[in-house]
Amino acid sequence: MTLNNIIRVSDLPSVADCSRRWMSRSRPAEVKAAGFDLREMSSSIGAAIGTGTHAGLENAFRSKMEARVIEVESFRECAAESIMESIKDGVIWDDATTNVDAAITQATRQARIIWDYFGDVIEPVAIEERLSADIGDGFILRGHIDVREAARVVDFKTGTVQRANQPQYGGYSLVARSNGHTVDAVAEIYSKRVGVTRDQPAPTLTEYDIAESEIAAQEIYTRMKADILAFRERGDPWVFLPNPNSMNCSENYCPAWGTSFCRAHKQPKAK
Numbered sequence: 001m002t003l004n005n006i007i008r009v010s011d012l013p014s015v016a017d018c019s020r021r022w023m024s025r026s027r028p029a030e031v032k033a034a035g036f037d038l039r040e041m042s043s044s045i046g047a048a049i050g051t052g053t054h055a056g057l058e059n060a061f062r063s064k065m066e067a068r069v070i071e072v073e074s075f076r077e078c079a080a081e082s083i084m085e086s087i088k089d090g091v092i093w094d095d096a097t098t099n100v101d102a103a104i105t106q107a108t109r110q111a112r113i114i115w116d117y118f119g120d121v122i123e124p125v126a127i128e129e130r131l132s133a134d135i136g137d138g139f140i141l142r143g144h145i146d147v148r149e150a151a152r153v154v155d156f157k158t159g160t161v162q163r164a165n166q167p168q169y170g171g172y173s174l175v176a177r178s179n180g181h182t183v184d185a186v187a188e189i190y191s192k193r194v195g196v197t198r199d200q201p202a203p204t205l206t207e208y209d210i211a212e213s214e215i216a217a218q219e220i221y222t223r224m225k226a227d228i229l230a231f232r233e234r235g236d237p238w239v240f241l242p243n244p245n246s247m248n249c250s251e252n253y254c255p256a257w258g259t260s261f262c263r264a265h266k267q268p269k270a271k
């Protein structure tokens with residue numbers, strides 16, 4: 001098996017929540033090659049809607065950057081195409097989104113409201129830019145940045161709850177700066193996913209301290225590298241610290257739940 005030594009910036013926040021779940025979701029081939037089984041999982045509708053939202057925003061900001069006309073209908077067209085592709089092999093629905101029409105409407109209006117609030121003020125110099133940095137020991141840190149301005153990184157987030165993503169933004173800042181770009185600020189623009197019978201809330205902008213975020217990213221990827229190397233040497237799942245108290249410790253969200261790779265979670269016995 002070819003060893004995968006790429007660490008994705010977008011993985012950094014989830015490692016602190018459960019390192020073992022991160023390994024099972026992001027590097028399943030390596031886990032299975034070591035002799036462990038994992039559950040096959042469909043993606044969540046929340047993730048599909050997030051991707052559909054990004055598709056509309058990417059198209060709009062790319063049009064702006066290239067001085068092309070932005071068609072209002074493009075948000076729905078991009079959302080529909082992206083979501084149909086994301087769910088074609090199955091999806092896990094949830095209470096906020098129970099069918100595909102609702103999913104397309106939610107992605108469309110999430111993108112639209114971000115565009116309405118921030119379309120005029122964001123000035124992209126690069127869209128969906130993939131950047132990498134050498135982080136030693138044979139590993140590469142790789143980030144996919146939604147929008148880079150002259151001196152700021154902008155990331156779009158969606159979901160029913162806004163998470164804390166400091167390590168991800170530290171990672172973006174590191175890969176951008178190591179490729180010669182200036183980063184004076186990092187901004188997260190969040191659009192909340194709510195049921196289609198409710199009004200779409202206004203998006204929010206959250207800024208993160210760059211120095212602190214970069215430290216968080218470095219501390220986390222240093223542990224990821226060490227854990228991966230220890231697993232290759234010992235083949236022991238316990239090199240990845242489990243967190244059975246995580247809100248995502250369930251058969252719906254974790255490929256390791258109920259498998260030989262993790263026995264740390266609650267295992268209620270039938271009466």
Ligand code: SF4
Pocket residue numbers: 018020021242243244245246248249250254255256257258262263264265
């Ligand atoms: S089952 Fe729970 S503790 Fe085990 S890897 Fe998954 S989330 Fe972590």
